[in-house]
Amino acid sequence: MKLTGKCHKFGNDVNTDYIISGRHKFKTLDMKELAKYVMEDLDPDFYSKVNAGDFIVAGTNFGCGSSREQAPLAIINANIGAVVAKSFARIFYRNCINTGLPLIECDTDQINAGDELEINLDEGTLFNKTTGKVISIAPLPPVMLKILTEGGLVEHFKKHGTFNFD
Amino acid sequence: MGKTIAEKILSNKSGQDVKANDIVIADLDFVMGQDGTSPLAIKAFENMQAKRVFDPERIAMVIDHSSPSPLQGVSELHRQMRVFAQQQKINFYDIGDGVCHQLVPEQGHVVPGDLVIGADSHTCTYGAINALSTGVGSTDLAAGIISGKLWFKVPETFKFIINGKLGEGVFSKDLILYLIGDVTADGATYMAAEYTGEAINDLSVEARFTISNMAIEMGAKCGLMEADDKTIAWVREHSKKDFTPVSADTDAVYAKIKEYDVSSLEPQIAQPHTVDNVTGISKIGDVPIHQGVIGTCTNGRMEDLRIAARILKGRRINKDTRLIVAASSRQIMLQAMREGLMEIFMEAGAAIVTPGCGPCVGTHNGVPSDGENVISTANRNFKGRMGNNKAFIYLGSPATVAASVLTGQITDPRQFLV
Numbered sequence: 001m002k003l004t005g006k007c008h009k010f011g012n013d014v015n016t017d018y019i020i021s022g023r024h025k026f027k028t029l030d031m032k033e034l035a036k037y038v039m040e041d042l043d044p045d046f047y048s049k050v051n052a053g054d055f056i057v058a059g060t061n062f063g064c065g066s067s068r069e070q071a072p073l074a075i076i077n078a079n080i081g082a083v084v085a086k087s088f089a090r091i092f093y094r095n096c097i098n099t100g101l102p103l104i105e106c107d108t109d110q111i112n113a114g115d116e117l118e119i120n121l122d123e124g125t126l127f128n129k130t131t132g133k134v135i136s137i138a139p140l141p142p143v144m145l146k147i148l149t150e151g152g153l154v155e156h157f158k159k160h161g162t163f164n165f166d
Numbered sequence: 167m168g169k170t171i172a173e174k175i176l177s178n179k180s181g182q183d184v185k186a187n188d189i190v191i192a193d194l195d196f197v198m199g200q201d202g203t204s205p206l207a208i209k210a211f212e213n214m215q216a217k218r219v220f221d222p223e224r225i226a227m228v229i230d231h232s233s234p235s236p237l238q239g240v241s242e243l244h245r246q247m248r249v250f251a252q253q254q255k256i257n258f259y260d261i262g263d264g265v266c267h268q269l270v271p272e273q274g275h276v277v278p279g280d281l282v283i284g285a286d287s288h289t290c291t292y293g294a295i296n297a298l299s300t301g302v303g304s305t306d307l308a309a310g311i312i313s314g315k316l317w318f319k320v321p322e323t324f325k326f327i328i329n330g331k332l333g334e335g336v337f338s339k340d341l342i343l344y345l346i347g348d349v350t351a352d353g354a355t356y357m358a359a360e361y362t363g364e365a366i367n368d369l370s371v372e373a374r375f376t377i378s379n380m381a382i383e384m385g386a387k388c389g390l391m392e393a394d395d396k397t398i399a400w401v402r403e404h405s406k407k408d409f410t411p412v413s414a415d416t417d418a419v420y421a422k423i424k425e426y427d428v429s430s431l432e433p434q435i436a437q438p439h440t441v442d443n444v445t446g447i448s449k450i451g452d453v454p455i456h457q458g459v460i461g462t463c464t465n466g467r468m469e470d471l472r473i474a475a476r477i478l479k480g481r482r483i484n485k486d487t488r489l490i491v492a493a494s495s496r497q498i499m500l501q502a503m504r505e506g507l508m509e510i511f512m513e514a515g516a517a518i519v520t521p522g523c524g525p526c527v528g529t530h531n532g533v534p535s536d537g538e539n540v541i542s543t544a545n546r547n548f549k550g551r552m553g554n555n556k557a558f559i560y561l562g563s564p565a566t567v568a569a570s571v572l573t574g575q576i577t578d579p580r581q582f583l584v
């Protein structure tokens with residue numbers, strides 16, 4: 001899996017209330033609608049700045065806070081290709097795998113806002129086209145890789161009816 | 167090699183001998199969803215082309231977050247939950263029954279040694295009664311109610327040994343705020359927290375729930391305690407299920423161990439906008455308070471209401487301050503009414519809202535206006551958490567909130583407890 005796009009940079013501890021505020025998420029299950037409010041409290045213009053395939057790049061503990069799956073779903077529907085961070089909060093991490101949003105754990109200090117990035121999930125590398133640097137990324141455990149490559153947990157269950165990692 | 171509580175429970179439930187960092191598929195004892203997460207799970211259930219849940223007795227859905235419904239869109243989501251619950255014959259708690267994390271243990275659904283998932287991040291609450299319970303998202307919830315199983319990464323464990331005795335006017339909320347301030351919001355990420363020591367043993371089961379409830383605020387997967395005589399008595403009072411408590415081996419391997427003495431701890435306050443921005447109350451300075459909140463899954467139980475009522479009894483809250491009270495469940499509300507606590511709150515000038523999440527998550531019931539300061543007994547103070555990103559949320563114990571609404575600024579409750 002190869003992904004390319006531009007970096008939108010955020011800091012540490014971006015919580016799920018910032019990703020999609022509780023005041024929006026209770027209103028609807030229409031994720032296209034919710035996507036318009038992604039990161040609104042940190043950057044009101046975020047949604048309009050994103051080109052399809054762009055990346056959210058952040059520091060440590062991205063996605064901390066509530067278990068709302070609206071967070072990864074709204075990110076996917078805002079046409080973000082992947083989230084790149086130094087570390088992720090665990091429920092958010094599960095939710096991304098389950099909904100099919102690729103996550104990349106690596107040193108993000110070497111990525112600046114606006115940098116053009118190319119991510120190769122199979123090789124485990126992130127190439128910063130703007131700076132010319134290659135950053136190595138942590139590999140995904142096999143169970144998670146299987147769910148992600150099958151398109152998420154819904155597709156996995158549709159196919160197997162239950163968990164199946166044989 | 168010895169095992170931690172988390173390693174033992176996940177070994178029992180997966181039928182394998184597992185240790186930290188293994189990935190397992192394990193059997194679930196109970197699965198819970200609330201109204202912010204269940205509608206998406208129902209959609210996922212349908213998309214997964216499932217017909218029936220694995221065991222209706224082991225599943226509950228709760229309407230607590232936006233309860234009663236404040237909006238037409240929410241009403242529709244609630245309707246979908248009611249229809250699903252009826253079709254699948256699962257346990258169902260409707261508006262006014264209470265907050266999910268109070269109901270699940272109170273109604274006897276969870277017992278020591280259980281493995282539980284809930285589609286709500288504060289599912290870690292039941293660790294206080296020795297259950298490995300953890301928050302998941304809606305798709306996990308759907309997979310759980312279909313198969314009765316889920317994949318887990320066996321967490322490493324961070325052991326907190328809490329020595330000493332909490333002083334008068336200092337509570338389990340102050341203790342957990344202090345720990346979060348010390349280890350920070352991601353200090354235990356991916357780990358199980360195990361809380362032990364004299365100060366934990368001294369606490370009631372109710373007070374222990376407050377500590378396990380906030381394990382997620384240090385990033386932990388669960389907040390476990392061993393079952394002692396108090397735990398066993400409490401669980402027997404609430405549940406008819408059989409159980410076998412699980413304790414850690416003396417030679418268990420921990421990723422981290424930290425020891426504290428809390429004898430001289432003062433009341434603690436988390437300041438805006440992160441839960442780990444904690445300070446002792448003597449250093450808080452003058453912070454005017456516009457609204458106080460007593461309730462939520464962290465601190466809306468009988469002990470919490472009793473201590474707040476003790477401070478508010480016969481007094482009036484400050485004229486420039488509001489107070490909102492939400493009991494954590496219908497049973498608690500009823501008990502508080504029988505004890506005359508609701509009268510005390512009403513006479514003091516409080517507004518009492520439906521048992522449930524109250525204004526905690528900003529959907530209704532007390533959204534602050536721009537620039538206002540709120541002091542709440544909840545577990546989160548993120549920017550925008552209560553529905554307005556220009557408001558400021560402070561967190562403290564029920565006693566601290568009660569004292570602060572009386573004076574109209576953040577106030578050490580100990581002056582009202584002498």
Ligand code: SF4
Pocket residue numbers: 230231265266267286288462463464522523524526527544545
């Ligand atoms: S009371 Fe607050 S923290 Fe607890 S479940 Fe409800 S919204 Fe979540």
